[in-house]
Amino acid sequence: MTDYVSDFHGERHRFADLKDVLAKASHRRSGDELARLAAESDAQRVAARSVLADLPLAVLLNEAVVPYETDEVTRLILDSHDTAAFAAVSHLTVGGFRDWLLSYDATPERLAALAPGITPEMAAAVTKLMRNQDLISVGSRCRVVTAFRNTQGLPGHLGSRLQPNHPTDDLRGIGAATIDGLLLGCGDAVIGVNPATDSVANGIALLDMLETLRLRHDIPTQTCVLTHVTNALEIMRRGAPVDLVFQSIAGTEAANAGFGVNLAILREAQDAALSLKRGAVGNNVMYFETGQGAALSANAHHGVDQQTVEARAYAVARAFSPLLVNTVVGFIGPEYLYDGKQIIRAGLEDHFCGKLMGVPMGVDVCYTNHAEADQDDMDSLMTLLTVAGVTFLIAVPGSDDVMLNYQSASFHDILYLRSQFDRPAAPEFEAWLERMDLKDRAGRIKGPRVTRLLTDV
Amino acid sequence: MSDPWVALRTTTRARIGLGRTGDALPIKDVLEFQLAHARARDAVHTPLDTEVIARAVAPLTSVMVRSKAADRETYLRRPDLGRQLGCDIDPSGPWDAVFVIADGLSPVGVQIHAPPLLHACLDRLPGWSVAPIVIATQARVALGDEIGALLQACLCVVLIGERPGLSVATSLGVYLTYRPRIGRRDSERNCISNIHADGLSYEAAAHMLVWLMTEARHRKLTGVGLKDDRPVAAPASPERLPAPHRSG
Numbered sequence: 111m112t113d114y115v116s117d118f119h120g121e122r123h124r125f126a127d128l129k130d131v132l133a134k135a136s137h138r139r140s141g142d143e144l145a146r147l148a149a150e151s152d153a154q155r156v157a158a159r160s161v162l163a164d165l166p167l168a169v170l171l172n173e174a175v176v177p178y179e180t181d182e183v184t185r186l187i188l189d190s191h192d193t194a195a196f197a198a199v200s201h202l203t204v205g206g207f208r209d210w211l212l213s214y215d216a217t218p219e220r221l222a223a224l225a226p227g228i229t230p231e232m233a234a235a236v237t238k239l240m241r242n243q244d245l246i247s248v249g250s251r252c253r254v255v256t257a258f259r260n261t262q263g264l265p266g267h268l269g270s271r272l273q274p275n276h277p278t279d280d281l282r283g284i285g286a287a288t289i290d291g292l293l294l295g296c297g298d299a300v301i302g303v304n305p306a307t308d309s310v311a312n313g314i315a316l317l318d319m320l321e322t323l324r325l326r327h328d329i330p331t332q333t334c335v336l337t338h339v340t341n342a343l344e345i346m347r348r349g350a351p352v353d354l355v356f357q358s359i360a361g362t363e364a365a366n367a368g369f370g371v372n373l374a375i376l377r378e379a380q381d382a383a384l385s386l387k388r389g390a391v392g393n394n395v396m397y398f399e400t401g402q403g404a405a406l407s408a409n410a411h412h413g414v415d416q417q418t419v420e421a422r423a424y425a426v427a428r429a430f431s432p433l434l435v436n437t438v439v440g441f442i443g444p445e446y447l448y449d450g451k452q453i454i455r456a457g458l459e460d461h462f463c464g465k466l467m468g469v470p471m472g473v474d475v476c477y478t479n480h481a482e483a484d485q486d487d488m489d490s491l492m493t494l495l496t497v498a499g500v501t502f503l504i505a506v507p508g509s510d511d512v513m514l515n516y517q518s519a520s521f522h523d524i525l526y527l528r529s530q531f532d533r534p535a536a537p538e539f540e541a542w543l544e545r546m547d548l549k550d551r552a553g554r555i556k557g558p559r560v561t562r563l564l565t566d567v
Numbered sequence: 568m569s570d571p572w573v574a575l576r577t578t579t580r581a582r583i584g585l586g587r588t589g590d591a592l593p594i595k596d597v598l599e600f601q602l603a604h605a606r607a608r609d610a611v612h613t614p615l616d617t618e619v620i621a622r623a624v625a626p627l628t629s630v631m632v633r634s635k636a637a638d639r640e641t642y643l644r645r646p647d648l649g650r651q652l653g654c655d656i657d658p659s660g661p662w663d664a665v666f667v668i669a670d671g672l673s674p675v676g677v678q679i680h681a682p683p684l685l686h687a688c689l690d691r692l693p694g695w696s697v698a699p700i701v702i703a704t705q706a707r708v709a710l711g712d713e714i715g716a717l718l719q720a721c722l723c724v725v726l727i728g729e730r731p732g733l734s735v736a737t738s739l740g741v742y743l744t745y746r747p748r749i750g751r752r753d754s755e756r757n758c759i760s761n762i763h764a765d766g767l768s769y770e771a772a773a774h775m776l777v778w779l780m781t782e783a784r785h786r787k788l789t790g791v792g793l794k795d796d797r798p799v800a801a802p803a804s805p806e807r808l809p810a811p812h813r814s815g
Contacts, residue, residue: 140644276579283579290583444643479607479731480643480672485600508582508592508600515732517604525590557587564571 116157123157128173133415134158135238141403141416141446163205170231176412181363187425196227208239211248218253225468230421233463245462250499252465256433257392258332260538268533269502270524272297275513279306294521295555298539299502302334313337314350321351330538339379354397355379361422364410394433401438403446421463436472450487472502476518496527607731615674623682629700636705649707660719665698669706673728676737681726687773708742715747723747738763745789755790
């Protein structure tokens with residue numbers, strides 16, 4: 111049993127256990143305060159970090175924050191741990207690991223080889239010792255490449271999910287928003303609809319419409335209706351065109367039960383989607399969403415701080431070789447992430463942890479109207495994430511999701527990021543944009559005008 | 568050639584076909600968005616004028632209560648405090664029903680829609696014994712459980728402001744709970760949402776609510792067991808990570 115005491119600069123702080131150290135070392139956020147897990151003072155927070163800095167990484171393998179016996183996510187994490195990959199850093203403390211990650215030795219190749227040896231608890235622990243610039247620097251060196259009808263995650267590219275939601279699932283309304291996004295060069299990561307009505311019949315109607323559009327214009331992308339995994343299984347049984355299986359996931363067995371899923375049902379859905387053989391350049395068929403606060407809101411966090419339990423969701427994702435994963439960072443509300451500062455920090459943390467663990471991490475850069483955040487905060491986060499090499503961002507018409515009632519990035523925002531940082535979409539999708547005459551000679555998306563796509567709705 | 572977006576905009580409220588200057592939005596669209604966001608934020612942060620509400624529900628008597636959340640910031644950070652009474656309320660009862668007018672996440676929506684909806688409901692409830700109207704500030708849905716228990720109410724009806732969106736910032740929701748007591752789960756309630764100028768009308772909402780109240784008293788329950796037979800089907804909640812509480 112490790113003793114968690116700090117005498118940092120002559121002030122004694124004692125921590126109950128590993129969970130307590132992790133929680134108190136976290137950057138301040140409302141969710142940990144709501145759960146009564148946060149540091150009681152700024153000095154205590156730094157003291158917890160000093161304990162963490164001296165802690166051998168191997169301790170995080172030996173002391174489970176959620177019991178192995180009662181939680182299948184813990185069993186997945188420990189049973190699938192790659193000790194050979196871990197050997198490269200197994201001698202380090204958490205602080206030493208932070209220093210190594212920032213060193214010139216931590217090349218993209220070495221980080222990729224290390225990923226299977228990193229548990230979520232290791233990723234979360236080192237995050238708490240890293241400033242935002244550290245999260246950006248290391249995140250940008252982690253490469254995770256996946257593929258289905260195009261290739262996501264290539265260095266120097268930025269993907270986008272086109273999210274054409276509609277409050278009543280009106281097919282023409284969703285079609286109109288989809289065309290709007292395509293004309294602005296968005297949608298290479300996925301054209302993904304959150305249905306207002308979560309039923310098998312509605313899911314099939316939406317998928318058929320998106321499939322028709324995709325085939326008519328030979329668009330090298332994938333479509334998805336973000337319905338519950340059990341609906342997706344039934345939709346596949348009925349022969350409807352499912353490219354990607356979606357599911358919201360969290361970092362504990364109990365929280366996943368709250369979503370009505372477990373590892374077995376996810377495996378069944380992955381197998382079913384793989385058997386359809388619909389991928390053109392790859393076979394990553396799963397799409398997951400996560401978000402800090404999900405486990406706490408289900409009262410299934412086991413006293414673990416929200417950033418650590420969020421990282422555990424990436425271990426669930428990793429087991430199913432997903433095409434895409436994204437955190438819905440500002441969506442869950444101010445009781446978990448209060449303001450722009452907390453949302454920005456959490457977005458960078460989630461991206462870093464996902465990438466370090468080998469997950470193709472995207473972000474829904476977003477906020478609700480009862481959070482202390484606005485478009486300026488989102489501009490900061492999307493800019494930072496693009497510098498950090500985020501796999502993809504979610505984009506909606508004019509930043510306004512009229513079904514889920516929150517604000518995400520806009521198609522225009524994606525144009526800004528592509529121009530500002532020279533980050534094109536997936537190469538297959540860029541070639542399609544050229545074939546469709548949507549780009550000018552300078553490679554920019556042409557201005558608003560009438561095209562074949564538009565008159566097609 | 569005519570603008571094809573004109574026809575397409577009739578299919579969705581989404582902000583499609585916006586213009587561009589370089590990669591950015593034209594200033595007109597930027598300001599329209601900012602106004603919508605400002606209205607949504609004002610709907611969250613403008614306090615409920617409880618005196619105006621009390622006059623609007625007259626001649627019914629009303630009582631004012633507040634939750635343990637001392638201010639709006641605490642309310643937003645600590646949903647648990649918004650579910651607990653922060654003051655005394657004179658015990659009375661038993662009553663067939665108590666109506667709680669709660670500010671929730673859109674006090675502005677409550678200010679506009681709660682009094683007319685309340686009157687529309689009471690007009691349809693002859694013979695019911697109804698407790699004095701409770702006007703609650705910094706309140707979440709579950710605050711009605713403690714209030715209803717103290718007043719020995721058979722049914723608690725919470726009229727509460729819903730989380731504002733950009734297109735609708737003043738939407739009202741109604742939550743009905745049979746035998747309210749501390750610890751009731753959300754699955755033990757029935758909800759009618761989207762009551763606003765472009766949504767559900769007072770008459771339609773009152774009709775639905777009175778049906779639910781009558782059935783609830785008759786069958787001695789609310790929640791999932793009652794939901795299946797509702798006259799108007801409630802849309803299933805979207806499959807999206809968390810979004811557990813629109814107002815709660």
